[in-house]
Amino acid sequence: MKLKPLHDRVLVKRLEEEEKTAGGIIIPDSAKEKPIKGEVVAAGPGKVSAEGKKIEMSVKKGDKVLFNKYAGTEVKIDGVEYLVMREDDILAILD
Incomplete structure (x- = not known):
C-alpha cells in the first residue's frame, strides 16, 4: 500500500534510539521513550495561504x-509504523 500525504502533511518513520546510555547501561524496552527523530518518507505538495498562494x-x-x-x-502500513x-x-532538519 502506498500513502501520499496531502497539503502540508508529512509521513515520517521513527529512527531507533540507542539501547545503551553513554555509561554503557543497557536500557530495557519498558523504560525507553519513543524517539523524537525520524526520516521523511513522503511529503505533501505544500500549503495554500489565505491569499491563494502555494507555500x-x-x-x-x-x-x-x-x-x-x-x-x-501513528499509522501502520505493511507492518511498519x-x-x-x-x-x-x-522542529528541525538534522544534518
Missing part, C-alpha cells in the same frame, strides 16, 4: 528531522 514544503523525502514528542498520528504529521510539528 512550498521545507522538508523533502530522505530528510532526517526532529519533531515534537506527541506529534502526529509511521507518523503522519503537519510540517509545523517538525
Whole structure:
C-alpha cells in the first residue's frame, strides 16, 4: 500500500534510539521513550495561504528531522509504523 500525504502533511518513520546510555547501561524496552527523530518518507505538495498562494514544503523525502514528542498520528502500513504529521510539528532538519 502506498500513502501520499496531502497539503502540508508529512509521513515520517521513527529512527531507533540507542539501547545503551553513554555509561554503557543497557536500557530495557519498558523504560525507553519513543524517539523524537525520524526520516521523511513522503511529503505533501505544500500549503495554500489565505491569499491563494502555494507555500512550498521545507522538508523533502530522505530528510532526517526532529519533531515534537506527541506529534502526529501513528499509522501502520505493511507492518511498519509511521507518523503522519503537519510540517509545523517538525522542529528541525538534522544534518
